[in-house]
Amino acid sequence: MSDVEYLRSFLTEYTDFPKPGIGFLDIFPLLRNPLAFETLITHFVHHILSQTIPKSLLKKVDVVVGLDARGFLLGPTIALRLGAAFVPVRKKGKLPGPCVSVSYEKEYGIDVFEMQSGVIQRGQNVVVVDDLIATGGSAKAAGQLIEMQGGTVLEYLFLIEIVMSREWQYDKAPIYSIIQYN
Numbered sequence: 670m671s672d673v674e675y676l677r678s679f680l681t682e683y684t685d686f687p688k689p690g691i692g693f694l695d696i697f698p699l700l701r702n703p704l705a706f707e708t709l710i711t712h713f714v715h716h717i718l719s720q721t722i723p724k725s726l727l728k729k730v731d732v733v734v735g736l737d738a739r740g741f742l743l744g745p746t747i748a749l750r751l752g753a754a755f756v757p758v759r760k761k762g763k764l765p766g767p768c769v770s771v772s773y774e775k776e777y778g779i780d781v782f783e784m785q786s787g788v789i790q791r792g793q794n795v796v797v798v799d800d801l802i803a804t805g806g807s808a809k810a811a812g813q814l815i816e817m818q819g820g821t822v823l824e825y826l827f828l829i830e831i832v833m834s835r836e837w838q839y840d841k842a843p844i845y846s847i848i849q850y851n
Contacts, residue, residue, distance in 0.1 A: 672712050676828070677848050679705050694829055694850065696800050700742060709847075713743070713826055714750045716845060717796060721824045730823065731793035732756050734815060736807055737763070737782070739800035743828070747798060756788045758811045769817050773810035775803075782807065784814040791819030801829040802844065812841065 670678075679699035686693040699705045722728055730753045735744025737759045748755035761770060761781035768783040789795060797811050802825070812822045822842040830846030 672708055673847055676705060676709055676712070680829070680848070694801060696739065696828060699828075709828065710743070710746050710750065712847060713747050713798070716826070717747070717751065717824075720845075721796060725794055725823050727794055729794060730796050732789055732795045732820065734758055734784075734789075734795055734797045734811055736797065736799040736811055740798050743800065744798045747796075747826075754788075756784065758782050758784050758814060769814055771810045771813045771817075773806040775806045780807075782810045782814060784811075784818070787818070789815055789818040789820040793820045794823050795820045796824050796826055797822060798826045800827065801831070802827045802846065803831045808844075816841075 676699060679702060681695040681698055683693045683695060685691065699709060717730060722730060730751050732754045733744045733748035733751065734756045735741045735758070737757065741757055745755045757764070759782070761783055764783050764785050767786040769786055770781050770783040772779055772781045795815050797808060797815070799808065802808055808825050815822050824842055825844045827844065827846040829848045829850060830844065832849050832851050
């Protein structure tokens with residue numbers, strides 16, 4: 670069984686959650702299994718080391734940015750394995766101190782993301798990680814926050830990609846997803 674098939678076997682789909690018409694893919698069964706979680710992290714790290722870093726100018730990742738909230742479950746472990754810093758992107762009002770912010774459109778409304786000011790230095794290479802990409806709004810917002818602070822997004826990494834979302838392509842960095850759903 671391939672990594673992709675193995676990881677997919679742990680996902681559970683819930684229809685009409687969090688509201689009617691939305692299909693929710695639950696990653697928590699995967700996180701409850703240590704071998705599955707290790708497979709997921711190793712898959713991401715291998716991709717970054719073999720694909721992302723070799724294509725980058727400076728040949729390194731300085732910062733892993735995790736998106737609120739499930740990106741916080743993946744990002745710190747990936748950052749630790751890469752010897753990189755971890756930086757959270759949170760919803761408005763959840764971070765202390767001065768922050769930079771950007772609004773974005775998501776599947777069912779408008780939201781605001783924030784990042785603490787000064788946590789990414791000019792010229793640093795960044796990868797962004799989250800569990801799922803649907804419309805791409807949150808990923809694009811994170812990319813804008815990183816650029817506002819002078820960082821360069823090397824790649825956006827997702828466990829799951831809702832394939833219909835490929836109409837969105839943040840032209841400054843590629844998207845990598847392990848599992849694709851229609």
